[in-house]
Amino acid sequence: MIIKLLKQPQAIIGFLFITGLLVFSFYWPSLLDVDKTESLKLQDFLYDDEGRIIDAPPYSPSQVPPLGSDMFGKHIFYQAIDGAKYTILIALGIALFRILFSVGITLLNPRSSFSFLNDIVQATLYLPTAILAYILMNSLIMKQSMEPMSTIKLIMLQCLILIGVGVPPLISTFSREIRAILNKDYITNTFALGSKKVYVYHKHVLPELSTKLVLLFAQQVVQTLILMAHLGVLAIFIGGSAIVVLGDIFSPMPVAIPLAGEWAGIIGMNFAKIKAAPWAILTPLTFFALLIFALNLIIQGIQNCLETHKS
Amino acid sequence: MDQHILQIKNLRVSFNKSKQKTTAVNDVSLQIEVGQTVALIGESGSGKSITSLSVLQLLPSNGQVEKGSITFNGKELLKMPEKEMLEIRGNEISMIFQDAIASLNPSMKVGVQITEGLKYHKLVPKEELKTEALQLLEQVGFKNPAQVYNQYPDQLSGGMKQRILIAMAISCKPKLLIADEPTTALDVTIQRQVLDLIDYYKTDLNASVLLITHDFGVVAEYADWVYVMLGGHIVESADVYTIFKNPVHPYTKALIGSIPNPENGQERLKSIQDYTFEDTSYNGKKFAPATYTYDSSSFDAPSSLVEVEPMHYVRFYDVERKVVAIG
Ligand SMILES: Nc1ncnc2c1ncn2[C@@H]1O[C@H](COP(=O)(O)OP(=O)(O)OP(=O)(O)O)[C@@H](O)[C@H]1O
Ligand SMILES: [Mg+2]
Numbered sequence: 001m002i003i004k005l006l007k008q009p010q011a012i013i014g015f016l017f018i019t020g021l022l023v024f025s026f027y028w029p030s031l032l033d034v035d036k037t038e039s040l041k042l043q044d045f046l047y048d049d050e051g052r053i054i055d056a057p058p059y060s061p062s063q064v065p066p067l068g069s070d071m072f073g074k075h076i077f078y079q080a081i082d083g084a085k086y087t088i089l090i091a092l093g094i095a096l097f098r099i100l101f102s103v104g105i106t107l108l109n110p111r112s113s114f115s116f117l118n119d120i121v122q123a124t125l126y127l128p129t130a131i132l133a134y135i136l137m138n139s140l141i142m143k144q145s146m147e148p149m150s151t152i153k154l155i156m157l158q159c160l161i162l163i164g165v166g167v168p169p170l171i172s173t174f175s176r177e178i179r180a181i182l183n184k185d186y187i188t189n190t191f192a193l194g195s196k197k198v199y200v201y202h203k204h205v206l207p208e209l210s211t212k213l214v215l216l217f218a219q220q221v222v223q224t225l226i227l228m229a230h231l232g233v234l235a236i237f238i239g240g241s242a243i244v245v246l247g248d249i250f251s252p253m254p255v256a257i258p259l260a261g262e263w264a265g266i267i268g269m270n271f272a273k274i275k276a277a278p279w280a281i282l283t284p285l286t287f288f289a290l291l292i293f294a295l296n297l298i299i300q301g302i303q304n305c306l307e308t309h310k311s
Numbered sequence: 312m313d314q315h316i317l318q319i320k321n322l323r324v325s326f327n328k329s330k331q332k333t334t335a336v337n338d339v340s341l342q343i344e345v346g347q348t349v350a351l352i353g354e355s356g357s358g359k360s361i362t363s364l365s366v367l368q369l370l371p372s373n374g375q376v377e378k379g380s381i382t383f384n385g386k387e388l389l390k391m392p393e394k395e396m397l398e399i400r401g402n403e404i405s406m407i408f409q410d411a412i413a414s415l416n417p418s419m420k421v422g423v424q425i426t427e428g429l430k431y432h433k434l435v436p437k438e439e440l441k442t443e444a445l446q447l448l449e450q451v452g453f454k455n456p457a458q459v460y461n462q463y464p465d466q467l468s469g470g471m472k473q474r475i476l477i478a479m480a481i482s483c484k485p486k487l488l489i490a491d492e493p494t495t496a497l498d499v500t501i502q503r504q505v506l507d508l509i510d511y512y513k514t515d516l517n518a519s520v521l522l523i524t525h526d527f528g529v530v531a532e533y534a535d536w537v538y539v540m541l542g543g544h545i546v547e548s549a550d551v552y553t554i555f556k557n558p559v560h561p562y563t564k565a566l567i568g569s570i571p572n573p574e575n576g577q578e579r580l581k582s583i584q585d586y587t588f589e590d591t592s593y594n595g596k597k598f599a600p601a602t603y604t605y606d607s608s609s610f611d612a613p614s615s616l617v618e619v620e621p622m623h624y625v626r627f628y629d630v631e632r633k634v635v636a637i638g
Contacts, residue, residue: 182372185408185409185410185414186415188364189406189414189479190416191369192405193428193482193483194398194400194483204416208416
C-alpha cells in the first residue's frame with residue numbers, strides 16, 4: 001500500500017506540501033531569520049521615518065508586506081504560518097480519534113447494522129455539522145464564562161465535541177464496510193475451516209479495512225478543517241477567546257480574540273472587519289484551501305491505489 | 312443404517328430480505344453414507360449452496376434454519392454449541408467453495424492460507440506448517456510447490472486456485488467433503504483433474520463427498536446417489552443408475568437431456584428456462600412443480616416425495632391433503 005502510494009505523484013506532492021508547511025510553521029523564525037515575538041507583536045500605529053503616525057491598523061499588504069495586518073496590527077502572514085502547526089495537528093488529532101472511536105464502537109458489534117444510528121445519521125445528513133458543533137461549543141463557552149475552567153480542560157472538551165459530532169456517520173460507514181467484508185466468500189471459507197472470530201478479524205477483516213481507514217482518515221482531516229473554518233466564522237475558537245471591546249464609546253465593538261493561534265481563530269477574529277481588511281480573512285482562508293487541496297491530492301492518490309488493487 | 316455420516320431431515324431455511332421472509336430451502340431431506348459420493352444437482356438458485364452452508368452453520372447473517380435436523384455421525388449439528396462446531400468445521404466436515412477467485416484472500420500468500428485450517432485445529436506444530444503446506448500443494452498436483460507457496464491468488468489461474476481450495480479443504484483430513492460446484496468455471500480437461508483429485512481423496516481416506524453441481528455429466532461419472540433440486544425442494548432422488556435409466560420427474564429428464572454432447576454441441580444450448588413440461592402427471596399423480604420455475608411459489612400447495620419404485624423418490628402434489636384442508 002505504502003509502496004504503491006509512492007508511485008502516485010500527486011499524493012507525494014500533497015504529502016510534501018503538508019510536511020513542508022508543518023516544518024515551516026515550527027521553524028519559521030529561524031528560517032526567515034526574524035524574531036518571533038517581534039513579528040507577532042501588536043502594532044498600534046505605523047510611523048514614518050520622522051516618527052509621525054501615518055496610519056492605524058488594520059494595515060494593508062502594501063503597508064505591511066507581505067500580507068498586511070489584522071485590526072491589532074499583527075502580521076497576518078506570520079500569524080498564518082505560526083498557526084499552521086496548531087491547525088494541522090488539531091485536525092489530525094481529531095480525525096484520528098474519530099476513526100479510533102468509531103472503529104472501536106463498530107467492532108463491539110460488527111454484525112449489527114446499527115440501524116437506529118443509521119436513521120439518525122440519515123435524518124441529520126442535511127443538518128450541517130457546524131451547527132450542531134456550534135450549539136454544543138456555545139453552551140460549553142457559556143458554562144466556562146460562568147465558572148472558568150483551565151484552558152487545557154476547555155480544549156479537551158472542545159476536541160471531544162469536534163470528535164463526537166463526526167463519530168455517528170463514521171460508525172455507519174464502518175459497519176457497512178465491515179459487513180461487506182464479512183459477506184465475502186473468503187471469509188466464509190475461513191470460517192468453514194474452523195477459525196475463530198477473533199482470528200478472522202485480526203487476519204482478514206482489519207488488514208482489508210486498513211487501506212480504507214487511511215482514506216477515511218484523510219477525508220476526516222478535510223472535514224475537520226472545514227468544520228473548524230465554519231466555527232471560526234461563528235467566532236468559536238479552540239482554546240477559547242477573550243472579548244476585547246474596540247471602537248469608541250459611541251460605537252463600541254466587542255471582538256473575540258482567540259487564545260490559540262490556529263487559522264479558524266484568525267478568520268473569526270477578523271470577520272467583523274471583512275470590508276476594511278479583507279486580506280485578514282482571505283489569507284487564512286487561502287491557507288485552508290491549500291491545505292485541503294493538498295489533502296485531496298493525497299486522497300486521490302489513495303483512491304487510485306485502491307482501484308489498482310481491485311483489478 | 313448406522314453408517315450414515317450425514318443425515319438432513321426436513322430442512323427449511325428462510326431469509327429476511329428487506330423485512331420480508333423468503334423460503335430458500337424447504338423440506339429437504341438427504342443422507343450420505345460412509346464412502347459415498349452423493350450429488351446434489353439443480354439449476355442456479357435452487358438452494359444447493361444454502362443447504363450445504365446449513366450443514367456447517369455458516370448461513371449468511373440474514374438467513375436462519377426454521378425447521379428440521381442435521382446430524383453428523385449421529386450428532387445433531389443444529390443444536391450444537393458454537394465451540395463444538397468450531398471443532399467440526401474444517402476438521403471433520405470441510406467445504407470447497409463455488410467461487411475459487413472470491414474464496415481466497417487476495418492479499419495473503421496461498422501457502423499461508425492453505426495452512427489456516429491446520430493452525431486452527433492445532434494439528435501440526437507451527438514449525439512444520441510450511442512443510443505440510445508444501446506437501447499439500449504437491450498432493451493437489453503442483454509441480455513447483457515452493458514457488459506456489461509464496462504466490463498470491465492473483466498470480467494463479469482458475470484451475471490452480473480451485474486446487475488451492477481443495478488443498479485447504481483436505482488439509483485436516485475431514486471425513487466429509489462438500490464440493491460446491493468445484494468445476495463450474497473451469498475448462499473440461501481441468502474439470503476432470505479437479506474431480507479426479509476429489510475422488511482420489513475420497514477413496515484414499517474412505518471419506519464421503521457431497522458433490523454439488525448442475526451438470527449431469529459429472530453426476531454420471533462420479534456420484535453414487537443423486538438428489539435433484541428445484542425451487543428449494545428435492546424433486547427426485549435415486550441411485551445414479553436408476554436416475555439415468557428411468558428418470559420420472561420432467562425436470563430431471565430435462566436436466567439429463569441437457570448433458571453436453573460432444574457430437575452435437577448446439578443441442579445443449581437449449582435453455583431449460585424455456586422448458587414447459589410435456590408430462591404433468593405420473594400414475595395419476597401431479598408432479599410438483601407442474602411447470603419449470605425458479606422460485607418456490609409453485610410449491611405453495613403441499614407436496615411430498617413419493618416412492619415410485621424401491622428407493623426411488625419423486626415429488627408430487629398431495630391432492631388429497633389439499634382437499635381435506637379446504638373441507
Ligand atoms: N444472503 C441471502 N439473502 C437472501 N436470499 C438469499 C441469500 N443467499 C441466497 N439466497 C436465496 O436462496 C436461494 C438459494 O440460493 P443458493 O445459493 O443456495 O442457490 P444455488 O443452488 O447454490 O445456486 P448456484 O448454482 O447459483 O450456486 C436463492 O433463491 C437466493 O435468492
Ligand atoms: Mg451455489
